Amino acid sequence: MVAQNIAFGVLAAATSLAAIRVVTTRNVVHAALYLVVVLASVGALYILLTAEFVAAVQILVYVGAIVVLLLFGVMLTKATLGEDDQLDNDQRWLGAVIALFLLGTLSFVLVDAFGDDKLPSLEGVSRATLEAQRGSGAVGDAIFSTFLVPFEVVSVLLLAALVGAIVLARRD
């Protein structure tokens, strides 16, 4: 378990440092790149929890698609090289308050739900068993049975966003 703890410490430190840099850097493309570091480290944390499927989807969706789109937006609109003093504004204190509130809520939810629970040890568990319990098949089954309604709601939401984007981007 020592190796996992060390890896967790390194990843957590990397995530936090990069997250702070995302909001403090004055270069918008650098901010996006630090965001990549944050999201990729979170993906690595999922691998530490032996949730490979979630980790791969995290990289695929967040690193591979969302930040790429963000960079596209930046590059096609104002690809200023170097620093930009306009990146910051007076609403940062409001942002900080909301962020603290979110941190408090999430911490409370996690502590309330799990408390002192420990993850079961994976010593001697075969990969086939692991796959059956928490592999991609298990995730798929859960999405299409227990979480079917949220899944469908999210799909409709995404479709609405897609149609909305096309309507907004049309020339007329």
Added chain:
Amino acid sequence: MGDPLQGGDPIFIGGIDFGVVALVVLKVLIGFTFVMVGVIFMIWFERKLIADMQNRIGPNRAGKWGLLQTLADGIKLIFKEDLMPNKADRLVFRLAPYLTVAPAFLTFTIVPIGGLFGTGENGTIEVFGYRTFVQVADPPIGVLFLLAMSSVAVYGVMLAGWSSGSKYPLLGSVRASAQMVSYEAALGLSVVAVVLLTGSLSTHDIVSAQSGGFADWNIWRTGVVPFLVFCIAATAELNRPPFDLVEAEQELVGGFHTEYSSMRFGMFYLAEFMNTITMSAIIVTLFLGGPDGPSLFGPDIIWPTIWFMGKLFIFLFTFVWLRATLPRFRYDQLMDLGWKRLIPLSLAWLLVIGAIRIADDEGWNVALVIGISLASCVVGALALVGASRAGRIRRRAEEALR
């Protein structure tokens, strides 16, 4: 030998000791050497073959038949001055070449390059008393790893263009990354057909499922269409001709790496060929049975690797052949092909394969199910064509009014 249900590389079953770590490091080194040597000869092969097809001589000075040309070029590149534009974003400019090379090699790690499948050995070989797969890693999410790496590869191109601080590279990189992002969708959708038939994301399981001989290869079992879509999307993803709009010299000078020189440019060049080899290896793994093939004579253990290399070579040859013969697509044609043809086609094919799979499970009349699903695909295609035509007519009418 390990219980086949155990899953995963048998090397890790007995716990991890020094020998296991050493063997994994050795596998990484072998994999890296394989790709690097492959790249060196691929560059020579491409130049020589194109020269032959264009009735020229090609490289013939360094070594026999110019075989050492790539090494000579590499040494030259290392000793060249490394220029950095004044307006460049220094850190990102330095980072970008590495971001291009790393995914190219990482993808190769999930490719099984040997081992007898379909026998009791189940694709393993015995090295220094350990049983192991003939691939660097076999993550349970193999195919997703491939897709994740191909989407991470966009960063190298995008950041190289942006950090150069110059207009042409920026235009080139936006173009290249738009192309890569668009074709990723078609790439992913055609892989899903393979995953649906195999029931597993691991590349080892995918090769294992194809080990019954020629007729069991996924290219036939998925009905050829996903294979063709994957090949086209892979060519576009690699930015190779006829989809090499990234390097359209007439329009963009040199594309996203215009400002790069010396070994930094060399790394982009290297990554391009590394990606070509990796993608060919992935096509062989997913659709052509990987190292599957009959053992002819001599020891059985060398034949899978020989078959794998043979199939790989066919694709490498085809990529060079395409480059030598096909003219470049126009940008709107490229986007049309990706979004309006390949994505609907692979979606429809996925529907048909899914329907067949369910019909098989539930004992329905398979011929009827195929008929109905093909008919609904045709109706869908007609609706799509009709909608796009109606849209075009309306746009024309609106433009005429203006």
